[in-house]
Amino acid sequence: MTRAMTSVAMMAVLAAVTACSGKPQSPRHDKFEAIGKANKAIGAELKKDAPDLAVIKTNAESIDSSAKALPSWFPGTTGPEPDVKTEAKAEIWQKPAEFKAAAGKFAAAAAALKSAADAGDIAAVKTAAAALGPTCKGCHDSFRAKE
Numbered sequence: 768m769t770r771a772m773t774s775v776a777m778m779a780v781l782a783a784v785t786a787c788s789g790k791p792q793s794p795r796h797d798k799f800e801a802i803g804k805a806n807k808a809i810g811a812e813l814k815k816d817a818p819d820l821a822v823i824k825t826n827a828e829s830i831d832s833s834a835k836a837l838p839s840w841f842p843g844t845t846g847p848e849p850d851v852k853t854e855a856k857a858e859i860w861q862k863p864a865e866f867k868a869a870a871g872k873f874a875a876a877a878a879a880l881k882s883a884a885d886a887g888d889i890a891a892v893k894t895a896a897a898a899l900g901p902t903c904k905g906c907h908d909s910f911r912a913k914e
């Protein structure tokens with residue numbers, strides 16, 4: 768084999784490796800990361816002796832608007848996009864009624880959290896935040912692939 772041919776072969780191998788591990792993140796990635804960050808920020812405030820209501824309000828609003836939009840983050844009717852890195856399970860598309868129900872529970876819990884934050888009622892925020900977590904897990908258990 769000539770040197771030129773060897774380097775062409777090498778480049779083909781490199782391209783194959785890149786294609787395999789270098790898929791772009793799903794378009795949902797940043798949106799879920801934002802939900803995760805907002806949820807953590809609220810949890811961190813609630814651990815403090817004097818939680819900052821403004822921080823809680825901002826993050827509760829962010830979660831609430833994400834929750835309303837979430838069903839639209841899974842477009843198409845057949846399954847997860849093949850060309851992106853995603854943990855979305857095929858069941859999202861196969862069991863749309865169940866997925867919608869899980870998203871609905873989350874949206875209701877997020878709306879309750881936002882109301883409690885808007886009312887400035889820290890005790891109610893604590894209750895609502897505690898009720899939100901299980902709705903994340905409820906959906907992940909059925910519809911998000913484990914890493």
Ligand code: HEC
Pocket residue numbers: 793795796797799800802803806837852853854855856866869870873899900902903904906907910911912
């Ligand atoms: C109705 C379903 C559903 C609900 C409710 C839900 N998630 Fe998820 N979540 C998913 C799915 C599906 C994925 C995988 C998305 C993908 O990879 O395409 C995901 C991914 C994530 C990720 C990983 C993001 C990434 O790509 O690295 C985080 C973090 C996350 N969710 C946090 C949360 C938190 C926190 C809550 C609740 C406050 C929540 N989710 C509620 C379905 C849900």
